């Protein structure tokens with residue numbers, strides 16, 4: 001018998017994110033034994049019962065549901081975890097919040113600011129615990145970057161630069177829509193690289209460097225038509241294949257962001273670099289345990305970039321894992337997010353990023369797309385508080 005408080009998880013979607021979140025719920029208690037709450041894999045939901053049942057058996061879910069509405073109605077479910085394509089986040093999140101369930105939602109919050117606002121309102125109205133999986137904040141080297149910035153090591157910040165580069169949609173033969181390819185279908189995704197990839201860069205950027213005030217952007221759709229999996233017909237491609245934007249942050253620094261799925265050779269190259277008055281830092285997802293740091297206050301004869309291997313027990317989260325020198329990976333950022341969510345429940349505090357934070361990122365994404373469309377600077381209207 002456990003003395004822990006049980007949180008019964010009902011997860012919707014068992015694809016890529018369904019697996020990362022499930023792994024996190026399974027691992028969190030082993031590596032964060034002090035937590036008072038314990039997630040239990042109560043039910044998994046998707047439409048194909050056969051595949052769903054196989055997933056449930058493989059990963060250890062107690063039951064399956066093929067209709068997410070039924071999942072939300074169940075009294076034995078405490079938290080709904082949304083791992084579906086972007087067009088389904090709003091309906092599920094609003095219904096779950098109204099039913100008094102905690103809501104853990106994948107990013108981007110929704111396809112637009114207008115679609116996301118009722119989600120924020122429903123969460124606010126019911127007061128349920130919530131979080132949005134902008135998980136990169138919880139990679140130890142990225143969390144260390146936050147600690148260095150908050151400690152004032154960089155001094156005044158002048159520049160924030162971020163890229164997210166991939167190369168998987170270059171072939172014109174790739175269809176849009178359907179399983180695995182909903183990201184190319186604007187009706188399901190809401191946008192292309194802006195909501196899918198730049199949203200991550202924007203969340204990290206505002207967390208590290210404060211609110212983004214205004215933006216000027218360019219987008220491009222390189223392949224104009226693709227067969228739609230649903231209709232079998234060639235249809236106009238409405239997502240952005242690539243997006244570049246620059247911006248002003250509230251603190252006076254300048255930002256420069258680029259994302260594309262047409263950078264041959266790059267699979268998931270998320271990078272950022274921040275230049276301050278005293279020091280600079282840079283980070284790269286392909287080498288995620290390292291934070292590069294340059295401090296101008298070092299003695300000139302030994303001054304240079306240091307590569308900090310973020311694996312020591314006094315660095316963020318690392319006391320939970322192995323011994324100094326041994327690194328952890330992508331999946332651990334989700335374990336950390338679940339651990340922080342459970343700790344916040346225990347303490348009665350807010351787990352960031354929450355729905356309101358994710359709505360601020362949504363505002364920047366929308367301003368970026370509007371700027372590209374109108375070829376003009378756009379104010380974001382962001383109110384950044386965390």
Ligand SMILES: NC(=O)c1ccc[n+]([C@@H]2O[C@H](COP(=O)([O-])OP(=O)(O)OC[C@H]3O[C@@H](n4cnc5c(N)ncnc54)[C@H](O)[C@@H]3O)[C@@H](O)[C@H]2O)c1
Nearest residue numbers: 013014015016017046047083084085086106107108133180
């Ligand atoms: N945090 C991150 O780093 C990260 C990474 C990848 C994806 N995501 C986000 O996670 C979400 C899911 O992406 P993914 O890559 O896991 O997608 P995926 O295509 O791998 O999985 C989507 C899942 O949703 C299920 N689904 C679709 N329609 C459904 C319905 N009507 N009822 C129940 N289930 C349904 C599918 O069966 C599938 O299991 C998206 O919002 C995406 O933007 C976030």
